[in-house]
Amino acid sequence: MNTAATIGAHRITYELRSYFRAPDAVFFTFLFPIVMLALFSVAFSSAEDIHAGPNVSVDYATYYLPGLVATGILLSGTQSLGVDIAGERSDGTLKRLGGTPLPVVSYFIGKIGMVLVTTVVQTALLLTIASVVFSVDLPSDGGAWAPFAGIMLLGVATSCVLGIAISALPREGRRATATIVPIVLVLQFISGVYLPFTQLPDWLQNVASVFPLRWIASGMRSVFLPDAFASAEPGGAWHLGLGTLVLAAWLVVGAVACLLTFRWNRKDA
Numbered sequence: 001m002n003t004a005a006t007i008g009a010h011r012i013t014y015e016l017r018s019y020f021r022a023p024d025a026v027f028f029t030f031l032f033p034i035v036m037l038a039l040f041s042v043a044f045s046s047a048e049d050i051h052a053g054p055n056v057s058v059d060y061a062t063y064y065l066p067g068l069v070a071t072g073i074l075l076s077g078t079q080s081l082g083v084d085i086a087g088e089r090s091d092g093t094l095k096r097l098g099g100t101p102l103p104v105v106s107y108f109i110g111k112i113g114m115v116l117v118t119t120v121v122q123t124a125l126l127l128t129i130a131s132v133v134f135s136v137d138l139p140s141d142g143g144a145w146a147p148f149a150g151i152m153l154l155g156v157a158t159s160c161v162l163g164i165a166i167s168a169l170p171r172e173g174r175r176a177t178a179t180i181v182p183i184v185l186v187l188q189f190i191s192g193v194y195l196p197f198t199q200l201p202d203w204l205q206n207v208a209s210v211f212p213l214r215w216i217a218s219g220m221r222s223v224f225l226p227d228a229f230a231s232a233e234p235g236g237a238w239h240l241g242l243g244t245l246v247l248a249a250w251l252v253v254g255a256v257a258c259l260l261t262f263r264w265n266r267k268d269a
Contacts, residue, residue, distance in 0.1 A: 004103040011110025012117065019114055025084075028181075029075040030122050033068040034129060040064045041134045056228040061134035066220035067193035069123055073152065074184060074213050076119045077159025081111055082166040082180040089263075090173025098264025112160045119156050136224075144223055147240065151219040154247045158212050161254030168261040187213045192221075198232055205234060212250045215243030 019025055027035075044060035051057045088094050097107065130136040139145065166183070170176040188194060190204055191214040197205060208214040221229060222238040230238050 004105045005109065007103065007106040008109025008113065011106055012113035015110045015114035016117060019080075019118060025080060029072075029080045030118060032075060033072040033122065034126050036071075037061065037064060037068050037126065037130060037134070052226065052228040052232055056226050058225060058229075059134075059136075061130060062136045062224065064194075065126075065130050065136055066224045067188075067191075067217045069126060069152075069220045069224075070155070070191075070213060070217040071188055071193050072122050072126060073119055073155040073216055074159050074187065076122060077115050077156055078163040078166060079180055079184045080118075081115060081160060081163030082169075083176045085111070085164060085167035086170045086176035086180070087173035089167065090170075090176075094264045104262075104264075108164070111164070112157075115160050115163075116156055119152070123152070139223060147219070148223045151216060151223070151243075154244065154251070155212065155216040155219075158247050158251045158254060161251060161258055162212070165254050165257035165261055187211055190214075192217050196232065198234060209234075209246075212247050215246050219243050 019030075041059075041061035041064070047060060049057035049059050050063050085094075088097075127138060131138050139148075166180060167176070170179045187208070190200060190208040191197070191211065192200075192208070193213070197208070197214070197218070200208070218233060218238060219240060221233075222240060230236060233239070
């Protein structure tokens with residue numbers, strides 16, 4: 001196991017180099033939340049602040065920040081891994097790795113480690129730009145960062161296993177982007193990232209509540225928005241406990257799906 005962990009640590013370095021050498025992956029996963037924050041902040045810079053009660057309001061940069069942090073987690077985990085592994089399966093990379101002594105555990109350590117590193121750096125950069133460029137007030141209470149770290153780690157773990165599982169959907173690597181990106185994009189629109197969640201139809205809220213992004217986004221809103229904004233959530237509360245249970249359930253489901261679907265070889269090989 002120690003050998004597998006050591007090899008996995010080396011694989012993280014390899015995966016990071018490969019990731020940042022792919023301009024499309026860097027833009028559509030790493031930089032995308034930052035670009036969207038800049039776009040929304042500039043577009044609504046002259047608009048009236050968003051109110052959640054008497055004397056409680058935030059500007060658009062502050063309002064969109066939690067959802068874009070959540071989006072970054074989903075993009076770096078589910079979308080990035082799903083497209084990447086599907087491509088490696090299609091071009092024969094996984095088959096070649098299967099013919100080497102590389103343990104499967106080491107392969108996954110490399111992938112998940114890459115996602116964790118890029119997500120942490122991406123989120124730090126996003127928060128820094130939000131604070132310095134768009135004057136977003138970040139939480140000053142140290143206690144607020146504990147749930148942030150917990151939601152982020154659970155969100156990354158869940159997104160990773162779902163990314164590995166969803167990589168089995170595309171029949172060919174060239175179709176991976178066309179298969180996976182629309183799924184991720186739809187989840188962003190129905191999970192309260194770009195549109196106020198309670199403005200969506202009830203049936204669409206119920207659909208979104210089945211999936212992880214809705215709960216990662218609401219969890220992040222509980223960290224970065226004033227407590228009064230909980231009244232804009234379904235039931236008038238953040239429901240962090242329920243969100244944690246949903247994410248944990250998806251983590252288990254995703255892990256089981258990985259065990260059942262991941263193979264070194266293509267299914268049609």
